[in-house]
Amino acid sequence: MKTLLQNYKHPSIKPVWCPGCGDYAVLNSVQKAFAELELKPEEIGVVSGIGCSGRFSHYFNSYSLHGTHGRALPIATGLKAARPDLTVLVAGGDGDGMAIGGGHIAHAARKNIDLTYLIMDNTIYALTKGQSSPTSPVGARTKTAPYGVFEDALNPMAIFLSYDVSFIARTTSLKIKEMEHIITSAIRHPGFAIIQIMSPCVTHKSLTYEDIKENVPELPENHDPTDKLAALKYAYAEPQYTGIFYNIRKPTLEERLTSVFDHVTEKAFNKNHTMTTSQIMEEYR
Amino acid sequence: MKTLLQNYKHPSIKPVWCPGCGDYAVLNSVQKAFAELELKPEEIGVVSGIGCSGRFSHYFNSYSLHGTHGRALPIATGLKAARPDLTVLVAGGDGDGMAIGGGHIAHAARKNIDLTYLIMDNTIYALTKGQSSPTSPVGARTKTAPYGVFEDALNPMAIFLSYDVSFIARTTSLKIKEMEHIITSAIRHPGFAIIQIMSPCVTHKSLTYEDIKENVPELPENHDPTDKLAALKYAYAEPQYTGIFYNIRKPTLEERLTSVFDHVTEKAFNKNHTMTTSQIMEEYR
């Protein structure tokens, strides 16, 4: 396994995260999941946004794209839609994913595109050195909320459920085993999978290891991940649970497009064949 | 009432909507709600997006802003935050609000800014003449889905609930009485209120009057609008219910800012007074 893992690590680029950053554990778990799934490195696409967590894509021996703030998801959507043969992983932070990029999630969910999206949630804008994020707790002092955050924090699990994302999970940087299991399952899952990872920032300390050490129980064994209302109850429960909240099978984008395509080719005069450019032009004569 | 109503109508601009468009009923209801609440026209701000429904703001004798596609909500947020003395109404379509503008709703909800936001949902992009919208039903033929919409439609009620918008309702262009009641309540509601109005487009016919004539029951009398899980159940129920799904009281943006402000002025050396510019400069000497 050790040597196998090396396959997925960038041969020379080492993470620039602070020592102790929660994101190291995430990186490690993803690489282990790739190994577990025996993926070919050249058939992996990693797309990330901007933020400390946004540096994710640099550390793989894969085809990686480190784009702009908040746009990892639509970029990955294009990549996966054009190249369904690749395994595509998306990574970013709470700000990247839920503030500037928040508008994209619902639409990836509508397509149920077969992506795995990791949100490393440290409840702060870390790269820019400590401003409020949409998951910062009310009252917290941040650089942009010197008198305390006055907005309510978002509830990511509830939101993803309302979008009907087909695989939804939460874990923490301390639950290494659970994280590996969840990431592996998410990559295996046919369709859009989203994982909120509570990943402490040791420098800006909005979310600390203390916060995720206790009081973050696993979902009970008997939780039925196909039961949305049950999942919603856990989404609203205190303390915060970890585990797979929701997991259903519905057609992926590729399956949806194929069914459209079948329909089209049946209609097209060349049954079961695509048309040539010349044939298309003929239609406009 | 009749003459009073005139106060709120633009003295000369008449709607350019197609005869029979569902949006007429909405316009009428809003003007009635204004009259009911005896608002001063010059103390009303109406902000709208782009779309047929986006023309809304033109038809009032108010301070109106007809902005860009998808940005009515953040524009209104600035207006209301700067001028809490005004009553601010936001209006737009399903595409404007849930596609390009979809990312803004969660954040208006986090601030619980005291706005009333009307989404006129005709499940189609009408102004641009019939393309798929995020609420178009799967399989429907549209100009951009000539072989059928292959994405799942969004569930607006569930989504708004997951954002914890503090007042959430649904109605239709045929339920005039209910609509007036809901809009009036929404304007009265201190905090962010959002109303999905099923408003048929007679030209592009994705949502028709047929669709909203039957099979759209009111929420049962005993529905408790402070019970989020109950509201969620109705959000997922078939047929689609109308009425006030959710209605809770939490601090508005203005209240939140005031409490921050109180905190600040206590700390500032001029207790209960704001500082002068010179005093601020002194701090940087």
Place this chain on the structure above:
Amino acid sequence: MAKQQKKRIKPTVDFTIRIAGEGGEGVISCGELFAKTIARTSFHVFTFITYPSEMRGGYSMIQIRFRDVTVYSMGSFVDCLVVFNQEAYDKSIEVLKAGGILIYDPDKVNIDTALPVQKFPVPIEHISKDVIGKTLGKNVVALGVLSHIYDLERDQTKKLILERYGSKGEKVVEGNYAALQAGTKEADTAGIPQVFSLAGGKPANAEYMFISGNQAVALGAIAAGCRFTAGYPLTPATSIFETLSKLLPLVGGKAIQMEDEIAAISAIIGASFGGEKVITPTSGPGIQLMAEQLSLASMLELPIVVVDVQRGGPSTGLPTKTEQGDLKFAVYGSAGESPRIILAPTSVEDTFYQTIRAFNLAEKYQLPVILLTDQSIGYRKATVKMPDFDKIFRVDKFDRKKNIKIPQADLIDILQRQEPTDKELADYKRYRDTKNGISPISRPGTPGGQYVATGLEHNEYGRTDQSPENHLKMSKKRFRKLDTVSRAFEKNPMETYGDPHDKIGIIGWGSTEGAIREARYLAEDKGIKVRHLHPSTISPLPERQISNFLHRLDHLIVVEENLTGQFAHFIKAKFGVKPIEVHKCEGTPFTPHEIYNAIMKVARIADEDTITKL
């Protein structure tokens, strides 16, 4: 295509017809059926459409021109005017030629009886009501009238009616047939003259198609090998994405509607990274939202094609009207400095080829190519020579062809992006600092080709490196591609018309080509000779084209449809000349006569020699 047609062939047949009314009255579909019927003959057709941005009401019109030779513009004046209401009459009457035919609905329109035109009241609404019991057949009644005047092939028109209304049921089709016939009969009864006979002539030349500029983009994309688009509706570009949504699945491609323009361009960036040829069509409001991602694509050196069908601005502006207002934005519309190429098609036919060229350039130079069309060319429909796809030349190793020519109907190069060799993969530098700035790009799935494409400044391997030396080196590398482009374009044929000795020169870009050409012919007929340069590459600035053109010129006119003279500004900055700038900022395209008048004014001044030489 137009550019090659250097010799002027004078038309023997040249008619212009305008149908005007209110949005929702069906004037556009009336005109389209008329135009389409003509398109099935051997005549060349050209249409121009304008309609209000409102959902209903407002001034709506279609202008149709047909000739026995290529039609270059909508024309300045019309031979026949059909008006449905007073506003349409008021706004259009001035363009009706003296002696021309005026058809109007007497129940709706008060006319100036003193006008020196042939006036024929036809109660089209009334007739429609009589015949089919509703007023909404009045546009087909009007079509019947036109059918009489220009003696249309009835069966052809009926076939087109069937195509258009067939899905609405037999009754509707029959009603329309009746309305058509009633119109023709009324025209006959009223003694309206039969001006020309389009019926019974030679059938349409099989080599031609009748398409709009927007359709030309979609077809060009498919011909160029594009199999992926992501888009978001935006007037007047929407029909490109709609056409691609219909056609791409038929050729095994994919079209995906996104939640906004940012997502659309992001998706094509992702797909291009995946190795696909990609496009997203939009207009001013939308391309503004793409600024950040245009910069990203340029930094990642990924090929993308963005179409901006310009409309009246700024802001929401005039959504259904035309303008050439986005040029500066196309060139400079990102923060920092990121190279891109801007092409501006000059006609519907040219749009097809420039689209292909846009893909070739994007793939070869690995950067965003912006195709700058506008509402007038996008909505314009014209008869266009069909390309012969058997002669398409797929250039896989593009180095064989050093320069990317203006494609022609009989020779279309289709380029593919350059991939690294096995030797290069051994120590793969994605952003190798080559002499021409182009570095081979690996396709995901290729072992050994893995790399990170990052928007941060990076070194040749793609690793982030923000040192002063590296930033300078890589900035130069990226911009070197534009130098290479410029050098390659040196070899392209001159895009000039007229005699190189003419002392008055006129430069235009984009959709004004036809109007300028006709203005030149008009001037020529008055003995004033004018040279015309109409470069299809707008940025990088076609220096050789322009400097050759400026050579021995006394007076330079630069024509564009905007307020501030955007292209003129580029020319001034580069060549230090002071052109006479002719701007139009009214939402409507230049007519040949407007440009002709400008030429004549300059010619008079030139005569008096009161203007300083360039």
Place this chain on the structure above:
Amino acid sequence: MAKQQKKRIKPTVDFTIRIAGEGGEGVISCGELFAKTIARTSFHVFTFITYPSEMRGGYSMIQIRFRDVTVYSMGSFVDCLVVFNQEAYDKSIEVLKAGGILIYDPDKVNIDTALPVQKFPVPIEHISKDVIGKTLGKNVVALGVLSHIYDLERDQTKKLILERYGSKGEKVVEGNYAALQAGTKEADTAGIPQVFSLAGGKPANAEYMFISGNQAVALGAIAAGCRFTAGYPLTPATSIFETLSKLLPLVGGKAIQMEDEIAAISAIIGASFGGEKVITPTSGPGIQLMAEQLSLASMLELPIVVVDVQRGGPSTGLPTKTEQGDLKFAVYGSAGESPRIILAPTSVEDTFYQTIRAFNLAEKYQLPVILLTDQSIGYRKATVKMPDFDKIFRVDKFDRKKNIKIPQADLIDILQRQEPTDKELADYKRYRDTKNGISPISRPGTPGGQYVATGLEHNEYGRTDQSPENHLKMSKKRFRKLDTVSRAFEKNPMETYGDPHDKIGIIGWGSTEGAIREARYLAEDKGIKVRHLHPSTISPLPERQISNFLHRLDHLIVVEENLTGQFAHFIKAKFGVKPIEVHKCEGTPFTPHEIYNAIMKVARIADEDTITKL
């Protein structure tokens, strides 16, 4: 402020110190404490900071310069260099003057022993470990060494340490005191010379504050009456929004963090519609997302101020480095044609006043004003004369003052937007087509002032009207404001330095002013006289300023920190001149010597007269 200081006062004291190490080692805070201590004396201080965009590691440095007169730039060479590690040594050693002092950690750095400098090994990490048991006090040890060399007022430094670390508890403060003392003691023991004594001199002039360019924007906004900001964090602009978030509530204003830059500019548009003075600070990546709303604000004629603290581009680029790469985007960064004003502050002090001016211009002309600063000026800290707020002149009826002057410390005009009179409200035309293009704007709440502000083309009442005539008329109206601006600026004093007879001229814009000024002084010392124009208004182009400046000039040099020469392009387009363009595209600001070298090269060529005259 700088502009008025025409007479050159030569400094008698002028020291430059650089501290360099790795991100996370505290070099910046070491330098800041050093600089702040000096700021409490009568000397003028100036700092320049650069650090990596990574979360940790990478080259990080601060350069501090102090003089007995105003400091204009970070200087070209340093008198004293403190390096924490090898990379810092390698990247910095070349700027240490011959005979200068080198302080290095011998456990970390291998030096070239042959260098003609005074070399002092100080094991700062080791000392820190010894004294406080951790290595992270090493920056304060270094501060102790500097404290010895420049004989800092110890109590002052300790006070500043208490301010900075007080919240971390007494133990930390005590540890830092100990580290400070240990550093000083070690310096003494090691025989490091005491070069200058800052202690015991005159105390800080009460009229001065020590602020960064970003703080100057925040303070300027507050002084101008801005009480609303909406923002989104973005390096290197973040501290503006952070400062406003802290200060605005103190003066009764509001600061709201939005979900992205589109929302931020949208919110300030809404607030401006509500009648507030508004600002949003951002940088390249963010302002790109604002393109559509900039166009909207211009179309709605709403006053907004947008600050672009430029960073290295394109795309994510070099987030913590400087560049003047966004000029073209600022001017042309929207589709269609929408007027706006661009101001570029030249120093920290000027930033304060240009910010005030930005508000005045926005409110008066009802359009977006973009304040174009950059990382180097935003992060730069300098001693700045305090404005006297008793002399602020509130101009409510702004027509009394026709031109908006460059504000000065002793006379600040604060303008308010013009509201309609009762007479005007009787038939209120929000967009009245006035002679100067400015139409009174009603504040929500005013009875009779209701109107719709629409991004669609509209008539004087604000009603949508897309007719050709109206579009032309209203486009002209909007752009007429820029003419009015230009005319008003004619009366502003010339922003030139040097003798009008000098034959070599140099034009720069923005943050390069100080470096150019010093380069000019250096050249002067060698007998080469140079004129310098540094306009603070970049667009509309200050035509009178430039044409006056070009008058009788033989050689023009245009200096800017970008690859393509953006401002030079404007000048070329307008004046047909061919300047010598000096570009730097490395993420770091020009040093005076780099510009001096360019001047000398030109002077040599001028001497040989081999260059064609302008």
